[in-house]
Amino acid sequence: MAQRLIVIGGNAAGMSAASQARRRCGRDELEIIAFERGHFTSYSSCGIPYWVxxxxxxxxxxxxxxxxxxxxxFEVDVRMRHEVVGIDLDRREVIARDLVGGGEVRERFDDLMYATGALPIRPAWAETNVHGVFGMQTLDDGAALIDWLEGEPRPRRAVVVGGGYIGVELAEAMLQRGLTVTLVEKADQPMSTVDEDMAELVVDAMRELGVHVRTGIGVTGIEERDGRVSAVVTEEGPIPADVVVLGLGVRPDTGLAEAAGIPLGPSGAIRVDRRMRVPGLPGVWAAGDCVECLHRISGMPVHVPLGTHANKQGRVAGTNIGGGYATFMGIIGTAVTKVCDLEVGRTGLRERDASAAGFEFVSVVAESTNRAGYYPGTRPMTVKLIAERPSGRLLGAQIVGWSEAAKRIDTLAAALWNGMTVDDMTALDLGYAPPYAPVWDPVLIAARKAVDVLHHPSR
Amino acid sequence: MAQRLIVIGGNAAGMSAASQARRRCGRDELEIIAFERGHFTSYSSCGIPYWVxxxxxxxxxxxxxxxxxxxxxFEVDVRMRHEVVGIDLDRREVIARDLVGGGEVRERFDDLMYATGALPIRPAWAETNVHGVFGMQTLDDGAALIDWLEGEPRPRRAVVVGGGYIGVELAEAMLQRGLTVTLVEKADQPMSTVDEDMAELVVDAMRELGVHVRTGIGVTGIEERDGRVSAVVTEEGPIPADVVVLGLGVRPDTGLAEAAGIPLGPSGAIRVDRRMRVPGLPGVWAAGDCVECLHRISGMPVHVPLGTHANKQGRVAGTNIGGGYATFMGIIGTAVTKVCDLEVGRTGLRERDASAAGFEFVSVVAESTNRAGYYPGTRPMTVKLIAERPSGRLLGAQIVGWSEAAKRIDTLAAALWNGMTVDDMTALDLGYAPPYAPVWDPVLIAARKAVDVLHHPSR
Known part of the structure; x- marks a missing residue:
């Protein structure tokens, strides 16, 4: 009899696992059932701002x-609009509710792939029946926001609460739709995925774009009129709003797991081993935005919900489920985004992460340009490096700049992945041609500066 | 008494050495004299096509x-239009000719920095008094070409002989000036810095641009009228030409060195050690386009004349001359260029290099895109990887594509520098956002494909 794999969650991690397992096992060997509570499978959440x-x-x-x-x-029995509401690990069954037709089904599994993803963080004030307040994680969330933006009365004033990637990207998206946009951030600076000095460059660009950025203000509630949001209430008074988008980040969707006795790790997400197995529970696998990963630089378990990890992890899990061998070797925190044409890249540890992990370090910020100085269209590029002291080992990097800035972080990510020191990095043989770099690439200039600071701290 | 450094050649390598040495030693410690036969110091040869x-x-x-x-x-005694015509290693003197005022001077040195650069390769037929035939290496070469292109009778038909970087870039440059341009290449394909399958993509772009690319044709001579070039003579008949540009590459300018008894390496360029010293000749240093470097992947000495190496080497030499410690750790052959908007990057070994070095290898070509498929402006990107068999160690990589293709080679260069296998590379944490990459970056897609071919050669 065929083994049976049940997948909970039809997005990147779950469906990568399903298709990878299928590549290795035909239908006579492996039956695959996938439950998805929403309307879509395998989609790009990162594309939502560009849809909006x-x-x-x-x-x-x-x-x-x-x-x-x-x-x-892939001969996967995909059951859309089915929400798994219970997992019985003893009987090896899941209980799924049909959100359209009603009723519940129980299905037996040999292998269980837990890939529920993440949920937008909703503060207490956002747990409301008032219309016009949106978290943003799934395509269904995106569709709901767009319906609202296109409905009547037509929203004109948007407030984004929280300045992570999604918040910043959606602020720009709604501005491009013609709304006035205010971004409210409780911390001193939005874009806390980079250090404050680098975030400042991003905030300048957002303001220049026309986003009202208000920092250091907590949101305490909302006001409504006729069941529709009318304002966000802050410590400094109300801000009128016809639409509110939460950009406070996401948390792993672990409710089902916890109820079933699947253990969580210190980050609050599900613990998995190198092969994406849940330790101690044979045949139970997890991947994607609901799991924690090892941060290779800090050595700590972290929750970093990104599609690129979800796809890799799903693939690893599916390979293993299908009888192959694959491992997920952790992350180093690489991410890129843009605000209008300003590009942002980061990898590794920020200063605060480096401190929290116990590192001593130096950090340098080097100004250079994306092209040879004389080449048309040359723009500034700022590269920040954080390097362990005294070893010089790279711990993290951040880049802010125009054309060809963001993906330069990949060069630094590869250096970081390989444990290079900034001394080593000054020797790297990187591509040079006037349209693409100065003769000393910004990455090399930053490495040289870090070496100077490490070896000649008085300069 | 101050030590005295004499620098032969006022471009990147020589003047980086001079300024680096000066940073470490004041004038009372070190006197620096630099001889430059041309009209310019420290310039970008790579910028010449964009000037043209x-x-x-x-x-x-x-x-x-x-x-x-x-x-x-920098308190350097720079003597322009002075050509060094002799080096007396026994008396530790150089003899320089004043090209403007006439006469010769002899100057004593303690340290000698040999940085004469490279000369365009001129076949016998190009050793001529006929006007309108140009090699291209120095700013003076560029100025001479531009003078000719702007003179009367105004040249209308250009022939570029040889399809290296300079040839390809100058073909495009002259086309942009309104000339008709023919590129004649003896080999089956111009752009031999990448493998033939990848070069084909570049040639297609050149032809689309309007360059007449004629391959497999040797040039045997030129025809002239009134002392001006009128045609290039080939094995397949004459090609009319009002201007001829040599794009046959460059050779190290070692004449002076050979005459003085400075030994050359197997590549025909000057041998240096890790600190840019000429072995066996204390106080004699060399750097830049006249030296050979260690190719870290093949383990062979190679002559790779590029500004990025010249700058690094000059800096290393200058640091050492100034009493510091620095080493040049070799190259891996990274280079980028473009043809119109088509970008080309390469690093490491081509297939023929890998064979010549004795490697067994697989090579894969992976097609993907520069952005998420749904994002506006997405264009194809082709990544080729060459990996040792059976180890999977990366040996070389080539990329051809549009926006953000060329500098992606740096990620592969960093992987190559660190000796990564393609298996390792599939785990790399690279930046993902829809405007900058698909969720599996082209680099990761290529690495996955290489792993498939290595482990499942039958697929």
Whole structure:
């Protein structure tokens, strides 16, 4: 009899696992059932801001593979609009509710792939029946926001609460739709994924774009009129709002796991081993935005919900479920985004992370340009490096600049992954041509500066 | 009494050495004299095509530091239009000819920095008094070409002989000036810095641009009228030409060194040790386009004349001359260029290099895109990887594509520098956001494909 794999969650991690397992095992060996509570499978959450702005048609274009493709090409029994409401680890069954037709089904599994993803963080004041307040994680969330933005009375004033990637990207997207946009951030600075000195460059760009950025203000509630949001209430008074988007980050969706006795790690997400197995529970796998990963630089378990990790992890889990061998070797915290044309890249530890991990370090900020100084269109590029003292080992890097800034972080990510010191990095043989770099690439200039500071701290 | 450093050659390597040495030693410790036979110091040869095309004003903008800056800021006795014609290693003197005022001077040195650079390769037929035939290496070469292109009778038909970087870039530059351009290449394909399958993509782009690319044709001579070039003679008949540019590469300018008894390495360029010293000749240093470097992947000495190496090597030499400690750790052959908007990057070994070095290897070509598929402006990107078999160790990589293709080679260069296997590379944590990459970066997609081919050669 065929083994049976049940997948909970039809997005990147779960469906990568399903398709990878299927590549290794035919239907006679492995039956696969996937439950998805929403309307879409395998989509790009990261594309939602560009759908909202109108740059990308959605939602179909954001779907990498739809349920029919999984059914036909991968012979996966995909059950859409089915929410798994319970896992019985003893009987090895899941209980799923049909959100459309009603009723529940129980299905037996040999292997269970837990890939529920993450949920937007909603403070108490956002747990409301008032319409017009949106968390943003799934395509269904994106569709709901767009319906609202296109409904009547037409929203004109948007407030984004929280300045992470999604918040910053959606602020720009709604501005491009013609709304006035205020971003409210409790901390001193939004964009806390980079250090404050680098975030300042991003905030300047947001303000120049026309986003009202208000920092150091906590949100305490909302006001409503006729069941529709009318303002965000802050410590400094109300801010009128026809639409509110939460940009406070996401938390792993672990409710089902906790109820079933699947243990969480110190980050609050599900612990997995190198092969994406839940330790101590044979045949139970987890991957994607609901799990924690090892941060290779700090050595700590962290929750970093990004599609790139979810895809890798799903692939690893599926390979193993299918009888192959694969491991997920952790992350180093690489991420890129943009505000208008200003590009932002980061990898490794910020200063605060380096301190929290116990490192002593130096940090340098080097100004240079994306092209040879004389080449048309040359723009400034700022590279920050954080290096252990006295070893010089790279701990983290951040880049802010225009064209070709963001993805330069990959060069630093590869250096970081390999444990290079900034001394080593000054020798790197990087591409040079006037349209693409000064003769000393910004990465090399920053490494040289870090070496100077490490070896000649008095300069 | 102050020690005296004499620098032969006032471009990147020589003047980086001079300024680095000066940073460490004041004038009372070190006297520095630099001889330059041309009209410019410390300039970007790589910028010449953009000067020729009119994109960049020249020549001043291409000069990073002019003689006056070196005299005032670095207290270097820069002697322009002085050609060193002899080196007496026994008496530790150089003999320099004043190309303007006439006469010769002899100057004593304690340290000698040999940084003569490279010379365009001129076949016998190009050793001629006929006007309108140009090699291209120095700013003076660029100025001579531009004078000719702007003179009367105005040249209308250009022939570029040889399809290396300079040839390809100058073909485009002259096309942009309104000339008809033919590129004649003896080999089956120009752009031999990448493998033939990748070069084909570049040639397609050149042809689309309007360059007449003629391959497999040797040039045997030129025809002239009134002392001006009128045609290039080939094995397949004459090609009319009002201007001929040599794009056959460069050779190290070692004449003086050979005459003085400075030994050359197997590549035909000057041998140096890790600190840029000429072995066996204390106080004699060499750097830049006249030296050979260790190729870290093949383990062979190679001659790779590029500004980025010249700057690094000059800095290393200058640090050591100034009493510090620095080493040059070799190259891996990274280079980038573009043809119109088509970007080309390469690092490490091509297939033929890998074979010549004795490696067994697999090579894969992976097609993907520079952005998420749904994001506007997404264009194809082709990544080729060459990996040792069976170890999987990366040996080389090539990228051809549009926006953000060329500098992606740096990620691969960092992986290569660190000896990563393609298996390791599939785990790399690279930046992902829809405007900058698909969720699996082209680099990761190529690495995955290489792993598949290595481990499942039958697929």
């Amino acid at each position: 702005s109108g740059l990308v048609d959605g939602p179909e274009k954001l779907v990498a593979r739809d349920p029919e493709t999984f059914r036909r090409r | 095309s009119g994109l960049v004003d020249g020549p001043e903008k291409l000069v990073a530091r002019d003689p006056e800056t070196f005299r005032r800021r």
